[in-house]
Amino acid sequence: MARRLPPMKALRAFEAAARHLSFTKAAEELNVTQAAISHQVKALEEVLGIALFRRFNRRLMLTDAGQTYQPALGEAFDIVEAATRKLRLEEQTGPLKVTVANSFAAKWLLPRLPSFRAREPDIDVMVAASDTIVDFTRDDFDMGVRFGLGRYAGLRIDLLFEDEVFPVCSPRLLEGLHPLGAPADLIHHTLLHDDVGHSEVPDWRRWLKLTGVRGVRLERGQRFSHSSLAIQAAIDAQGVALVRASLVGLDLEAGRLIRPFGPAMKSNYACYVVAPEGSAEKPKIKAFRDWLFDEAGKGGVG
Amino acid sequence: MARRLPPMKALRAFEAAARHLSFTKAAEELNVTQAAISHQVKALEEVLGIALFRRFNRRLMLTDAGQTYQPALGEAFDIVEAATRKLRLEEQTGPLKVTVANSFAAKWLLPRLPSFRAREPDIDVMVAASDTIVDFTRDDFDMGVRFGLGRYAGLRIDLLFEDEVFPVCSPRLLEGLHPLGAPADLIHHTLLHDDVGHSEVPDWRRWLKLTGVRGVRLERGQRFSHSSLAIQAAIDAQGVALVRASLVGLDLEAGRLIRPFGPAMKSNYACYVVAPEGSAEKPKIKAFRDWLFDEAGKGGVG
DNA sequence: TGTTTCGGATTAGATTATCTAATGAGAGTC
């Protein structure tokens, strides 16, 4: 299994020298002095115990051994070069792996993604929706969009937008039996909860406290594991949801949801674009980040 | 033309680590510490700007990039290994290039060569007969057999045999008009000269002086560019040649030539087996040298 | 003929690259 190879640097020196039939030219190619090539080739010949060059005063020739050796080495180095080039190319054009929270994926990113595809047709995006926070040193992701406090070590962090929460419901709900003109009317309606469980994101309890409404039974109503599901239930006129503005921007625009009344409550959580410090400026990552900011600015959500 | 490749040592380290999915095992394979591999891989990832491994606590995984990179590198190193192996093999079994003087080739080596072929059927011998002394650092030869004083810098030198010169002629010449029983009888015979031009090898002038014979016309007679031609002329009964013992050993044995009278004169020149110091103990060179000594000892010439 | 030029060899010393030893950290294992 274990390969036994001559020193790689010496091989490179020899291969270049053999190609040029000149130590001086090889030295130029490898950006070293002629003496360095001379040493390396000599060392290689000693390691192998085989003469590779016949040295004349102003001319080099390959020995039979050198003549058979050079093409093989050239081929090997070509393979390495091609593989490296391919690696770099794929790094630029290969799929961009983005990790995002489930609800953000469903209600913000996916509906807007066709716009990115139109703008950067060469970049394939792989969206991985997950509610566990990825460690970029462990998981093979290029970047992420996260709700949080914006404190992530070793990452470049850009604030995409701040967020707030407010109640939304289907316009159909207004046509129902019970009015929905003020927070107090909620007493006759179903509350749609999500279990995001971020203490920093206001929930119905805190919102009702803020508005001073009493008598609403918090333990009742529909509970969902994800905000996106609560939103969908709201669209289906099943009740009133307390949601993050960012997630319902398009639904409000399209009239699928309305805001029956205020107020909006500020969340400490905001939306951040994150990427490993070292790769944050790579073309495809930058392209996606730029697009995210353009989209956020456009919708009046940011 | 100029290739731009990542550092070769780092590539080696990465390839081994990728193959084992373990820095520790890679370190064993390359006979370094685990820390060395860790450094090299990290350096490579920095040079490329691309993560190659995903690091878990007791487990390594390749990133997509690493996964595409490793097989190409493995292939490249395999090519290098195979080429190196082939080189070493050919060095052992490929043709043995021997440089010898023309006359030695014709009159000593070639007639005996079948014996070597029988003894070492795997070694092809390429005999290059030439009267110019080769420089092993310049010309692609493995070894040589030379007449001389045995002073050659940078070479391993083994005395094959010392030499002497004496007159020889065809037995047919004794049956001719003029007798050939003592040096003085040469006055009636044709002298066969060779133009080797080594002042250290006695010629007719010195031999006649030694024997005290007078009246022989040195300027007369037949001259040849090589000893082997003078010997052939002697075999053809064209006259009497003054030759080196080593060159006529087989002709005397076979009765093609006889020594009509003495004396033999010692030559300062002797026959040496030479090979570059560094490669003198290589199997095929040693095999040929051993055979040369066996042959020299056998014929009673050495 | 002598002089110049060219390209490789050589030497010794400087500079890096590379490696090691020691240690830490985190998560499986017993």
Add this chain to the structure above:
DNA sequence: GACTCTCATTAGATAATCTAATCCGAAACA
């Protein structure tokens, strides 16, 4: 809960590599 395994990190030691200067010999030049 102690132990073990594997990789990361640090600083310092070591060794590989490179450079600068110079030498050398033949070819080119004149």
